[in-house]
Amino acid sequence: MFDFLKQYYPVFLEGTAQTILISIIGIFIGILLGLVFVMFRLSKHKALSYIARVYIAIVRGTPAMIQVMLIYYTLSNVLAVPQIQFLGSGLDRVIPGSIALGINSGAYTAEIFRSGIISIPKGQTEAGISLGLSEKTTMFSIILPQAVRNILPALGNEFISLVKESSVLFYIGVQEVTAQALGVGGTLYNFVPPLIVAAAIYFVLTFVLSQLMQLMEKKMGRKYAQSN
């Protein structure tokens, strides 16, 4: 059933590498946007908070596939990305595609950050402020490190979703693992085995990712452990 792998495994490897690449860029942009928009969302300035609410509402309320296409077609008119082929796809598709993934993820990540920040007692902020620290230092050095520890499980979920949802970039012609599986399926006139292979690859990727997140949870949790 999986004999085709002998011939096509380089295609799957390339697709896997592409999926990993777009996921990493997406996660990175998502974290950055999440941080920026959670600060907007919690800002005392009404306008900033409003901008964040609108961004989150639109991203959460529309399909990722349409977002990706809209961003791709818009960006490809504005951004002049050279037509360089990388891992089987043009960078002019990979870059807007990963940015779209990041913009999508950023909205969810912002909300996850917000849940973490509001879970930290107000007394922590007051303690920082009363020592003469600025609000910014208090937020970044005292509140966020504690918040991040509390939200690691939710953040892990978001990263895993992103890896799986990166398959929507297939629609804008990024040769990630789903696209490659469909391509192989088309050649074989049989889609089931290559799709099973693709599913298995996603499973391995997300499994490794969840293990990494657990490792981080343990590492950060150790800090609170009893010690003398």
Add this chain to the structure above:
Amino acid sequence: MTEENIIEVKNLKKAYADNVVLEDISFTVKKSEKVVLIGPSGGGKSTLLRCLNRLEGDYSGKVVFEGEELNSASKDKLRILRQRMGMVFQQFNLFPNKTVLENITFAPVKLKVDTPQKAIEHAHSLLEQVGLSEKADAYPQSLSGGQQQRVAIARALAMNPEVMLFDEPTSALDPEVVGEVLGVMEKLAADGMTMIIVTHEMSFAQNVADKVLFMDKGRIADSGNPKYIFEETKNTRTQSFLSKVM
């Protein structure tokens, strides 16, 4: 304003919509003076204390600290003023992800009050002062409430403040450890620290205070030295409050 007054509060008033929580508050604090705020819960003691370093804003009237009016101070100025006012909270508010030593050294190092090396030396001497030398590397969670509060006091002292504000520092503690925290505070008082203390510990107030403010319904209902408040006052509200708590 006289030289000696570190803090001057004048006609302070604070309200949430129609609910007036502080009204017509005026008093001064001199260097090395110990001012204790007592009174029934909801009387405005903690709110008043929190106005002194502007953790609570939106008030009218004046709070002047070392000649600077807090309400009109810029953000940067306010930060510098807060560095000179230590605060100790009912719930300790230690940073749970930092060790005892890191809790104490964090602000002085971040604000460049001390070099890291000096901050550590200072922290160790403060820990000795509060009797917790052996807990430097422990995390707050592993300490008892009384120990945590003593670390919180050391943390506030690490900034070399002019004034220490205490917001019901023993109210969240088990009765058997209240004494160790009050002991540290008494030592601090004896060393000449200027202190403003909200507390329900009446015998402590009697022993340590130079001035006692009895607060009720958002106002200073009665004030004077401990002898006056605890023995001589004719104020019926003070008398009835004291008869309930002593």
